[in-house]
Every structure is written in C-alpha cells, then in structure tokens.
Amino acid sequence: MTPAQLRAYVAVVRLGSVKQAAAQLEVSESAVSLHIAQLRKEFGDQLFSRTAAGLAFTPGGLRLASRAAELLGLQDRTVLEVSAAGRGRRLLRVAASSLFAELAAPGLLELFAKRAADLDVELSVRNPASFETLLQTRAADIAIGPQSSALDPSIAAQPVMNYRLVIVVGPDHPLAGVRASAAQLREQTWLLGPSAATDLGAVQAMLRRLAVPDDRQQIFQSHAAAVTEAKRGKGIAPALSFAVAPDVRQGHLLLTPGPHATLEAVWHSLVLATGTPPAAAELSRFASTPRAIQAMIRGAGVSVGHFKPAVHVTLWS
Structure with a gap:
C-alpha cells in the first residue's frame, strides 16, 4: 500500500469516477485503475462496484476510504491549523456520523460559522463508535450523531434533534x-x-x-x-x-x-465534560435551538454529486 495508491483511491471515492480522479491527479486513467487493482489484490476486497447511481462500496471499501483520508490528510490538516493560528483564527473540529454529516450538518455549520468572523469549522465524517476516543485524544472538539448507550463519564452529551x-x-x-x-x-x-x-x-x-x-x-x-x-x-x-x-x-x-x-431516533452532541473549547460548547448549545433545527432541515437532501464522503474535509470560514 503506497501513498500514490491511496491518493488514487481517495480521488475515486470523492469524485465517484476513475476518469475524474485521473484528471484531478493529472495522470492517466490506466494508472488510477492500476492503483485500485493493486489495492484490491492486497486487501482481497473488491472495495466498490459501479451502479447507475454511482459507486456502491463494500464495508471494507468504506473503511479504507476513511483510513486513507486520515493518512493523507494529516499533513494538510497540520498546515491548515498552523496557518490559521498564525492568522489569529480559531479552528473548530467537528466529527459527525455520515447520516448527520450528509443531511443535516451543512445547514447547521454554515449558520453557526456566520456567528464568529474569526472561526473556521472543519467537518469530518467519523464512525460514531470512535467519538469518545476522538474527544478524549483531542482529535475532535465536538462530535454529533448517535450516542453510545454506555457513555464515559468524561463525556457530556446533549440532545440535538x-x-x-x-x-x-x-x-x-x-x-x-x-x-x-x-x-x-x-x-x-x-x-x-x-x-x-x-x-x-x-x-x-x-x-x-x-x-x-x-x-x-x-x-x-x-x-x-x-x-x-x-x-x-x-x-x-x-x-x-x-x-x-x-x-x-x-x-x-x-x-x-x-x-x-x-x-x-435522536442525534446528540458530545463534548468533553471539562476543558471543552468555547466554540465547541457554544455549538453544542446552539445545535438544539429552533433556528439551528430549521437550518438542518433546510440544508437536507444534497445531491450525489455534491455529497463529500468520509475522505473529505470541509472548511466554513
């Protein structure tokens, strides 16, 4: 598994097409196909198949997309954080379940980011089972999605919607x-x-x-x-x-x-019980307000072409 293979796979997942991935990476379609074939052989998994509505991913293909994004995005994320700090801007890192991220988060985060001129909001799609670890390791400031039945005492939860x-x-x-x-x-x-x-x-x-x-x-x-x-x-x-x-x-x-x-069902916002960044605490409170809920509903139903899966990081500023 090489960085070039992961970049090719991430591009295919994000764009939904080998042709578009090749154009973005400025390589041939055969090169992208070769990278995907090598990953399939190495993992013993088909990863995805093509349908009339787009790409249908296997569970293994979705997990690889998430891991590949984490590996390749670490350097870019560090550059963004250092650059934002140097310009006097704050960065709020939001982890969300895929259902919330696709259908409710766009309206909520766009509205919330307008409340502070110095705030950048980063959204990443995460497995809800990892929410507590992400918060405890400070890899995320707030998580929104389904709540685990046995929540660690270090985590505070609040119903959102x-x-x-x-x-x-x-x-x-x-x-x-x-x-x-x-x-x-x-x-x-x-x-x-x-x-x-x-x-x-x-x-x-x-x-x-x-x-x-x-x-x-x-x-x-x-x-x-x-x-x-x-x-x-x-x-x-x-x-x-x-x-x-x-x-x-x-x-x-x-x-x-x-x-x-x-x-x-209910979506919850999760933050650290103590030491929560002020912006995360404010988003946790704001997310359950009538105005925020209206924004989430109005922002629902993005098209396949505009949805960004787990490999994508979006910044609102």
Whole structure:
C-alpha cells in the first residue's frame, strides 16, 4: 500500500469516477485503475462496484476510504491549523456520523460559522463508535450523531434533534402502498448509505430489528445515492423523513406504512465534560435551538454529486 495508491483511491471515492480522479491527479486513467487493482489484490476486497447511481462500496471499501483520508490528510490538516493560528483564527473540529454529516450538518455549520468572523469549522465524517476516543485524544472538539448507550463519564452529551427514519420505495416497487410485514421487508434488497457500515445509529438499529441478512444489503457512497436507486425501483431505502418529504409530495417516492417501517431516533452532541473549547460548547448549545433545527432541515437532501464522503474535509470560514 503506497501513498500514490491511496491518493488514487481517495480521488475515486470523492469524485465517484476513475476518469475524474485521473484528471484531478493529472495522470492517466490506466494508472488510477492500476492503483485500485493493486489495492484490491492486497486487501482481497473488491472495495466498490459501479451502479447507475454511482459507486456502491463494500464495508471494507468504506473503511479504507476513511483510513486513507486520515493518512493523507494529516499533513494538510497540520498546515491548515498552523496557518490559521498564525492568522489569529480559531479552528473548530467537528466529527459527525455520515447520516448527520450528509443531511443535516451543512445547514447547521454554515449558520453557526456566520456567528464568529474569526472561526473556521472543519467537518469530518467519523464512525460514531470512535467519538469518545476522538474527544478524549483531542482529535475532535465536538462530535454529533448517535450516542453510545454506555457513555464515559468524561463525556457530556446533549440532545440535538429528534428525527424519524422511514422506509421509502419507488412508485413501481412491489411494496408500493403495501403495509409490509417484518418478513416481507427482510426479503427485500436494502439500498443503504455509509451509515450502514457502522455499529451505532438508526439505520443499523432498523437492520438489526428486522434481522436483514448481509446479502440483502447494498451500500452506496451516499444516502442520496441509495434513495436515487429506490426511486428507480431497485429496492427499499431507509431515509430521514424530512429529507425525502419533497420526493414523497411529488410522488417520486412512497412511504412504506406500518410499525416495522419507521424508527424514532435522536442525534446528540458530545463534548468533553471539562476543558471543552468555547466554540465547541457554544455549538453544542446552539445545535438544539429552533433556528439551528430549521437550518438542518433546510440544508437536507444534497445531491450525489455534491455529497463529500468520509475522505473529505470541509472548511466554513
């Protein structure tokens, strides 16, 4: 595993295309394909496959994307932090679950960053299981997403937003308008975003509750990509109710009725109980306000082309 291979893989994940990755890296498409083939051989994992809606990643492919980003991004992150400090700016590092980062974080962080002219906000997508470690090691200032059932005493948690996870299907799907049983849902092809590859969160809770087999699960590079495949009748997709509301109103998607097809959940903000940076403490308080919740809902539903997966770091300033 070489830096060149990791850079090629990161570019493919972020851009969703070998051609675009080659153009950005200023190398040939065959060179990028060779790097990907070498990684597949070394790890014994297909990493991803191509679909009409984009790239569908294996669990191993998602984990490699995250690790590759950490390795390659360490140098860039250090340069940013040193440069920001030299210019008298503060940096707030936010770790978020993939579901929150894709569908709620953009509106929240854009609004919050406007409150302080000297603040840069860095968002990284992380496995919720690592939130406590990230905070305790000062690798992140605040984490937002699902809360672990056994929280370390050094971590303080605050509810941010209640949300509902629903199951949607395309108008031509066999379950359209059907009050499906647990067994019927279990037998479907499940179209999933990156959150399905983690152990915590509403999507995993729904999959476990219904005992959905692994061979019925397809994981895509974003939750938006999974929902797009559901519109095409390729399967069923768990989705945030507020994120799919416009498509439901327009008839592009249908909600699957019944108690097995919905799940209520809560996002929490996590910070250190003591020694929390002031900006992190302020974001934790601000995130649960009506104005912040409205911003999160308005900012939902980014397209596949604009979603930045775990390998991307976004700065608001």
